[in-house]
C-alpha cells in the first residue's frame with residue numbers, strides 16, 4: 419500500500435484502531451479521523467490525525483477537502499464510524515434512539531461518500547470499505563433501529579459500487595458479528611471472548627479489499643461472524 423492515501427473514519431475506535439494500524443503496517447499514508455482523535459494515538463511517520471465530525475455534510479466536506487489539499491489525493495476510504503442500540507422492541511423504540519442509529523450508521527456514510535467519491539474517482543485504484551454488521555442481513559429481536567440503519571447503509575454502498583464501477587472504484591461492506599473489543603468485554607464480562615470476531619482479522623480484510631488484489635471485488639457484503 420506504499421504511495422496510497424487512506425482515510426480511516428472512527429480511527430480511534432475498537433475496530434478503527436486495528437484498521438489504522440494495519441494500513442500503517444502496509445506502508446500506506448494514513449489519515450485517521452474521529453471527533454477526539456489525536457496525533458499521539460498512533461506512532462509512525464505515515465500517520466496524520468485530522469479531528470473531524472461527519473454527522474453533517476459540511477463536516478464531511480471539510481474533512482475530505484483537508485485530506486486532498488494536504489495529501490494531493492485520496493485512494494481509500496475505510497469507514498468504521500457506527501454505533502449500537504438494542505434491547506427494545508420496535509414498538510418500544512423512541513424517536514431519539516431511532517434517529518441516533520440512522521445518524522451514526524446511515525447518514526454518516528451518506529455524508530462521507532458524497533464528500534469523498536469525487537476524489538476517489540480520480541484515483542486509479544479508488545476503494546471504499548464500510549463496516550456494516552451481521553444484523554444488516556440477519557435482524558434479531560430488539561435491534562430493529564440498528565439493523566434497519568445498517569441494512570440501509572448496505573444498500574447505499576451497493577448503489578455506490580454500481581455507480582462508480584466505470585471509474586474503477588470498488589465499494590464493499592464487511593458484516594462483522596460481535597467483535598472482541600474493550601467495550602464489548604466491559605458490557606458482557608461473562609461471555610466467551612474466544613468465540614467473538616478478532617478486530618485484527620477484520621482489519622486484514624479491510625486492507626486486502628483496498629489492495630490491488632481486491633480490485634475485482636465490488637458490491638459485496640462479506641460475512642465475518644466468528645463462532646457465535
Ligand SMILES: NC(=O)c1ccc[n+]([C@@H]2O[C@H](COP(=O)([O-])OP(=O)(O)OC[C@H]3O[C@@H](n4cnc5c(N)ncnc54)[C@H](OP(=O)(O)O)[C@@H]3O)[C@@H](O)[C@H]2O)c1
Pocket residue numbers: 427428429430431432433434451452453454455470471472473498499500501502522526549550551552593594595596597598599601602
Ligand atoms: N463492536 C462490535 O461488536 C461490532 C459488531 C458489528 C459491527 N460493528 C460495527 O463496526 C464499526 C466499529 O465498531 P466499534 O465497536 O469499533 O465502534 P466504536 O469503538 O464506538 O468506534 C466508533 C468510532 O467512531 C467515532 N465517531 C462516532 N461518531 C462520530 C462522528 N459523528 N464523527 C466522527 N467520528 C465519530 C468515535 O470516535 P470519537 O468519539 O472520537 O468521535 C469512535 O471511536 C461500527 O460501524 C459498528 O457498528 C461493531
